[in-house]
Amino acid sequence: MGQNHSVQVEGTVAPGYESVRDMFEANFREGRETNAQLCVYVGDELVIDLYASLYDSSSYTGDTLSNVFSSTKSLTAICMARMVDKGLLDYNEKISKYWPEFAQNGKGETTVADLMRHEAGLASFDTALSRESLLRENIKKNKVGEVIEKQEQSFPATQKRAYHAVTRGWIANEVFRRVEPSGSTVGEHLQDIAEGLGASVHIGVGEKQMADYCPVSHMSGPYVFGQSLIPKALGRAIDPNILDLMRLVAIFRQFAKDTAKRAPAFEGLGGNNEQWNDEDVRRGEIPSANGNCSARGLALVAAAMANGGSFKGFTVLSPAGWKALHAAPKDGMLLVRNVKFTQGGVAEYEEEDTSTTNGRLGYYGWMGYGGSVFQWHPELKIGIGYVPTLLTWMDLTNNKARLLQGEVVNCARKIKEGVPF
Numbered sequence: 001m002g003q004n005h006s007v008q009v010e011g012t013v014a015p016g017y018e019s020v021r022d023m024f025e026a027n028f029r030e031g032r033e034t035n036a037q038l039c040v041y042v043g044d045e046l047v048i049d050l051y052a053s054l055y056d057s058s059s060y061t062g063d064t065l066s067n068v069f070s071s072t073k074s075l076t077a078i079c080m081a082r083m084v085d086k087g088l089l090d091y092n093e094k095i096s097k098y099w100p101e102f103a104q105n106g107k108g109e110t111t112v113a114d115l116m117r118h119e120a121g122l123a124s125f126d127t128a129l130s131r132e133s134l135l136r137e138n139i140k141k142n143k144v145g146e147v148i149e150k151q152e153q154s155f156p157a158t159q160k161r162a163y164h165a166v167t168r169g170w171i172a173n174e175v176f177r178r179v180e181p182s183g184s185t186v187g188e189h190l191q192d193i194a195e196g197l198g199a200s201v202h203i204g205v206g207e208k209q210m211a212d213y214c215p216v217s218h219m220s221g222p223y224v225f226g227q228s229l230i231p232k233a234l235g236r237a238i239d240p241n242i243l244d245l246m247r248l249v250a251i252f253r254q255f256a257k258d259t260a261k262r263a264p265a266f267e268g269l270g271g272n273n274e275q276w277n278d279e280d281v282r283r284g285e286i287p288s289a290n291g292n293c294s295a296r297g298l299a300l301v302a303a304a305m306a307n308g309g310s311f312k313g314f315t316v317l318s319p320a321g322w323k324a325l326h327a328a329p330k331d332g333m334l335l336v337r338n339v340k341f342t343q344g345g346v347a348e349y350e351e352e353d354t355s356t357t358n359g360r361l362g363y364y365g366w367m368g369y370g371g372s373v374f375q376w377h378p379e380l381k382i383g384i385g386y387v388p389t390l391l392t393w394m395d396l397t398n399n400k401a402r403l404l405q406g407e408v409v410n411c412a413r414k415i416k417e418g419v420p421f
Contacts, residue, residue: 005031005054007053009024013047013048017040017048019407019411020040020404023403032390034053034389035051035060035064037050037051038051039298041381042380043381049296051295063200064213064214064294065200065212065214065294066216066387066389067277068374071367071373072287072288075203076345077346078317080172080175083180084321085321089112091116091344092113094112101145104150107122115164115168115175116341116342116344118168119162119332120168121154121155123154123164123165124263127263128263134266134281136185139173140177140183148170148174159333161332161334163335165265166289167288168345169186169285172287176189186203187287190203196314197301200297202293203286204284213282216391218370218390219390224394228241238392276290289368294385294387295387296385298374298386300385302385303383305322305364305378308322309322324344325342329348359405360406362377362409363375363377363405364377367398371390371401373401374386375405382408384404384405
């Protein structure tokens with residue numbers, strides 16, 4: 001991996017969006033990507049459908065699945081919103097109304113909205129969940145629920161919010177299956193959406209989805225260090241320079257120190273995060289972090305959100321359900337910056353700091369560790385899915401996707417305004 005790689009980008013772009021393709025291809029040439037997919041709808045039109053692979057061009061396609069980490073959270077938020085839409089769930093109600101056992105150890109006042117905004121005081125558990133307990137049949141036997149019921153809350157010193165990186169999805173799943181009339185899990189219900197839209201998005205994969213998968217892997221430490229020494233004008237493959245990187249390393253060291261005091265989310269989870277590629281982990285339901293998706297699949301769901309809850313005849317949310325999902329955004333620090341989370345658990349992006357958010361103004365949704373993005377722009381009716389497999393762990397804002405998102409907005413606005421291209 002390094003600069004000046006040659007890559008064949010496959011797929012299509014509509015007239016007026018060629019600059020996005022150029023940026024996508026440049027990421028490969030500059031050593032920022034090994035495999036990646038980008039898919040974008042504007043209105044009901046597919047305007048961008050791109051994919052490329054440096055090393056596996058014969059088998060890697062636009063339909064290949066990869067783990068999208070926390071982009072999964074917005075899929076789960078949409079499933080929860082469907083329960084609100086049907087009157088089966090209320091964001092402002094206490095979780096214990098739907099799940100009385102949750103109230104143990106002082107958790108009785110926590111609301112659904114608290115959970116979805118990462119303010120439930122359950123950012124980690126006191127024990128690692130077994131991989132077997134994450135299988136759908138065992139979730140329904142309350143193997144995960146019984147662990148959550150026994151937990152005590154813990155909040156940061158200065159605010160309620162702390163990133164529930166993995167736990168939010170497990171708690172949401174327990175609420176979900178208790179209100180869903182058939183007792184379905186989030187992963188099962190997601191398949192109703194997937195089938196209705198023709199979208200390849202999965203939480204808990206079956207045999208059919210097991211084979212066409214591209215593993216995620218980290219950008220190596222030595223490579224990152226070497227690139228940080230290269231001036232940006234000469235085309236380094238990462239954003240931070242050496243000084244920025246050292247500051248990030250200090251943050252990561254403190255985070256690792258804090259994390260070491262807690263149990264891992266599930267048995268066998270290590271620091272390199274590549275255990276998410278394991279087949280037994282992929283089969284389980286981790287609705288915050290193990291979505292196996294293609295960019296095409298994410299973009300279809302995002303297109304429904306961008307178009308007010310429906311897309312090409314299939315309704316994901318009614319107008320009222322869509323409005324509820326996006327309502328009541330609340331400020332709060334998350335990791336290293338302020339984020340507005342709605343009561344339904346999706347981020348509302350603003351131009352608070354153009355160095356990190358420029359390009360996301362007007363978008364909703366979330367992103368995943370290492371690079372993925374699943375977001376929508378209601379004003380311009382943009383739905384975007386971006387799925388890379390090379391995890392840029394030093395990038396806390398998923399900058400590759402941010403720049404692509406910004407260019408999509410620029411192109412969409414020019415076309416809307418009739419600017420010649």
